Amino acid sequence: MAFDAEAIRAEFPILARQVNGKPLVYLDSAASAQKPRAVIDAMVRAMEYSYSNVHRGLHTLANETTEAYEKARQSAADFINADLAEIVFTKGGTEAINLVASGLGASLKAGDEILLTEMEHHANIVPWHFLRERQGVVLKFVPVLDDGQLDMAAIPDLLSARTRVVALTHMSNVLGTVNPVAQIIAMAHDAGALVLLDGCQAIVHQPIDVKALDVDFYVFSGHKLYGPTGIGILYGKAERLAELPPYQGGGEMISSVALDAISYADPPHRFEAGTPPILEAIGLGAAIDWF
Numbered sequence: 001m002a003f004d005a006e007a008i009r010a011e012f013p014i015l016a017r018q019v020n021g022k023p024l025v026y027l028d029s030a031a032s033a034q035k036p037r038a039v040i041d042a043m044v045r046a047m048e049y050s051y052s053n054v055h056r057g058l059h060t061l062a063n064e065t066t067e068a069y070e071k072a073r074q075s076a077a078d079f080i081n082a083d084l085a086e087i088v089f090t091k092g093g094t095e096a097i098n099l100v101a102s103g104l105g106a107s108l109k110a111g112d113e114i115l116l117t118e119m120e121h122h123a124n125i126v127p128w129h130f131l132r133e134r135q136g137v138v139l140k141f142v143p144v145l146d147d148g149q150l151d152m153a154a155i156p157d158l159l160s161a162r163t164r165v166v167a168l169t170h171m172s173n174v175l176g177t178v179n180p181v182a183q184i185i186a187m188a189h190d191a192g193a194l195v196l197l198d199g200c201q202a203i204v205h206q207p208i209d210v211k212a213l214d215v216d217f218y219v220f221s222g223h224k225l226y227g228p229t230g231i232g233i234l235y236g237k238a239e240r241l242a243e244l245p246p247y248q249g250g251g252e253m254i255s256s257v258a259l260d261a262i263s264y265a266d267p268p269h270r271f272e273a274g275t276p277p278i279l280e281a282i283g284l285g286a287a288i289d290w291f
Contacts, residue, residue: 011036030173030201032223035287039227042286043279054278055252055269069278072285073268076233079288080218081209086241088234088268089281093200094123096219096234097167099271100196101127103244104165110136113162115193117142117150117179119172124198128167142168148175155184159191166195170202170218178202185215194240200224216240222280227287231280234271241267248273 009015012034017024026034046068052061054069077087090096114128118141131137140158143151150168159166166188171178181197188195196217199208203220210218217240222231236244246253246264250273255263264270 011038013037013040029204029224032229033204033226035228035283036226036290038290039283039286043228043283046279046282051279053275065278068282068285069276072281072288075285075288079208080203080233080235081211082235083238085266085268086210086235086238088236088241088271089276090219090232090234090271091230091277092223092232093198093219093221094232096232097123097196097198098127099234099247100217100219100236100244101131102247104194105131105135105137106245108135108137108164111138111162112164113138113140113160115140115142115155115158115163115166115188117168118144119148119150119175119177120167120169121173121198121200124167124169124196128165138162144175148172148177150177150179150184152180152183155187159187159193161192163188163191163193166193167198168196169198169200170208171199171205173201178206181215182213185213189214210235222284222287225284225287226291227284228280231277231284233284236267238267241271244271246273247271250274252276 014034015024015026046065050061050064052065054066073087073089074084077084090099108131114131114137116125116128116139128139132139142158143154145151166184168179168184170181185195194216196219197215199218199220201224202208204225216237218235220233223229253265253270253273255265
């Protein structure tokens with residue numbers, strides 16, 4: 001693909017900096033990407049021109065900000081071929097994984113199994129260890145071969161009638177390995193297990209179609225996709241989100257509250273308690289549109 005490197009650099013204000021007398025060269029995008037002018041301007045405009053809280057006012061600013069916030073949700077849905085109600089705003093990929101682990105964990109019992117891989121980021125290991133510590137869930141790990149690929153031949157033996165969840169990275173942030181996730185998803189579903197994919201790296205490098213993958217949950221962060229920190233996306237199949245209990249309690253995630261009873265909102269708002277990361281969501285929507 002031909003591209004104009006100087007024109008692209010010009011879209012990132014920070015790359016106009018000089019470091020030690022030389023133009024800044026930034027090679028740490030796997031940890032966090034720099035922000036293009038389109039994202040910066042979208043967030044500044046939202047703060048300067050029409051900021052308000054969302055979903056709880058009828059005045060002009062509230063309507064404008066709510067519209068921008070939900071437009072960002074639509075951009076995220078279109079980006080990965082999801083339905084609007086299947087997109088949950090979180091504060092990052094880590095919280096998205098914790099949300100799913102907490103929700104699924106409510107129905108897991110001692111001896112139930114979760115299959116991970118040896119190449120996972122801490123964010124896709126520690127939340128499952130919580131379930132091992134607190135509920136006696138058994139963790140299994142797919143080995144990594146010397147060439148950096150998963151040992152696919154080991155997976156059939158690691159899957160069992162007790163496997164409830166398979167959680168793995170789509171693309172390793174350390175090795176750069178792109179896992180054959182469509183094949184693994186099919187194997188997991190055949191075993192009766194749900195699948196969560198950590199897409200924080202893959203989302204930047206290849207088109208993602210969650211419906212074609214048939215994945216149950218897909219998560220990614222905003223800051224590696226040229227958006228701001230403090231925002232991420234949890235995709236869940238509509239029926240899977242409907243089965244999950246709320247992750248946090250507070251405003252926006254309830255349908256009605258009485259002294260002796262409560263009912264919850266439908267997804268995705270069931271999982272967005274309190275004032276959400278409004279500006280960050282708008283910034284992520286701008287990043288996706290720019291990308």
